[in-house]
Amino acid sequence: MLNEKFPTLNEGCSDCPIRHRAVCARCDADELRLLEEIKYYRNYEAGQTIVWSGDPMDFVGSVVSGIATLTQTMEDGRRQMVGLLLPSDFVGRPGRKAAAYDVVATTNLVMCCFRRKPFEDMMVRTPHIAQRLLEMTLDELDAAREWMLVLGRKTAREKIASLLAIIARRDVALNMARGSGRIVFDLPLTREAMADYLGLTLETVSRQISALKKEGVIELEGKRHVTVPDFDRLLDEAGDDSDGGVLS
Amino acid sequence: MLNEKFPTLNEGCSDCPIRHRAVCARCDADELRLLEEIKYYRNYEAGQTIVWSGDPMDFVGSVVSGIATLTQTMEDGRRQMVGLLLPSDFVGRPGRKAAAYDVVATTNLVMCCFRRKPFEDMMVRTPHIAQRLLEMTLDELDAAREWMLVLGRKTAREKIASLLAIIARRDVALNMARGSGRIVFDLPLTREAMADYLGLTLETVSRQISALKKEGVIELEGKRHVTVPDFDRLLDEAGDDSDGGVLS
């Protein structure tokens, strides 16, 4: 594992890139100090499995950088991705000893880990952590339900457009690269991972991406580099309400 | 609205049927007393919509008896159920002013409601409530992810078997009617609601139920009364691991 692949991390929480969004977001300086005592960083390489479903999991943590996936696998090998973990997302469930899903790093990944038991103890004494975790879990539940609509009712083309829209939206939020109406980003997933996310085969994913490209909804450079010239058009293909879908 | 349709409710929490499973499960006597001051019961008839997606929602609450559903609807009318609410399940999201989904009573329903603002205030002061809500939300998230596998990867027959297994399991837990290996219950959903849950058409639901019946996996009396002679056989048809699927 080459250290140079990963950003050097300052151990302090105060200038952590996910400080204001992760499970620690509401903690004050004192609480952060307590967290710093039980935390440690861990690096994973692209493709590496972080834990297997059913295996004991003695830590919980936050994705600091990179992308991970949660997937479920049936006995005969059918796979369904059930979560896409982006920076600041939480991994693991307090109170649960074994992983319920396979957790896989799809890019190089840095995690901020807490040993499970000390973290659980701290949660009891620190309402700020539990409050934030509740908020994040409610958001994840909304996202999961949104995805149920995609899986259950959308066509293959709409599924692809929905996924592209999600990734595009995230990149706009991160890079603030508005200005032109064009959105540019790299797909963080292989065609197969996209298929697992969308409940499709990788061939269907490939065909639909080709179709969207041919019709000018997206532009492709190589396999992964995507340009969306007109985001509203993409949303339209996704079958979403044209408004921002504002909840809360 | 005929009162006789609904059970008469003792106003006290102490002998409430969902006392030990709902959001108030961890509350002590003092906390319960505070909750009692802001709670009120509300009855809904089968088929009645409790709130429409997007409408303001000035209360949260628990299902006391009966069954409700959460559904999302696309502009063109495609519908996906994203939640099935059973007794003790929580409705609404603290901090959110408008409903994110349509909430519909599919049977006569009794809800224990709390006005939103007082409940939110109380949550801040009462960790027991927030803790329990976190636990329940994590469980719902697991259920949603389980359902994503069903929607994304299972065949129509497996989907039906999965739904029957869920309902059967719930009834076993409630009625403790073990003894013979036979499980008997009534479907609380129409074919159409089942279709909305499973991402199928109602015709496909009907055909698959007929097939399972013809092959002896289930027995039917009328349209709704189901007998499962061999639960393991049903689980097998659902494509689930044969073990109990024990998590946590």
Place this chain on the structure above:
DNA sequence: CGCAGAATTGATACATCTCAAGCTGGGTGG
């Protein structure tokens, strides 16, 4: 160069949807 993993493209099979007709059982009004 040549290999391997990732992706594309084609031909065909098949599960589910769609459209359509008919059935069933419980309730209602004549």
Place this chain on the structure above:
DNA sequence: CCACCCAGCTTGAGATGTATCAATTCTGCG
């Protein structure tokens, strides 16, 4: 009391979207 009605359900026949199987092509890399 019976005929009718209607929502819920079943069943059939044909259309269609996606999966499956198979052959190439791309791309980066040792």
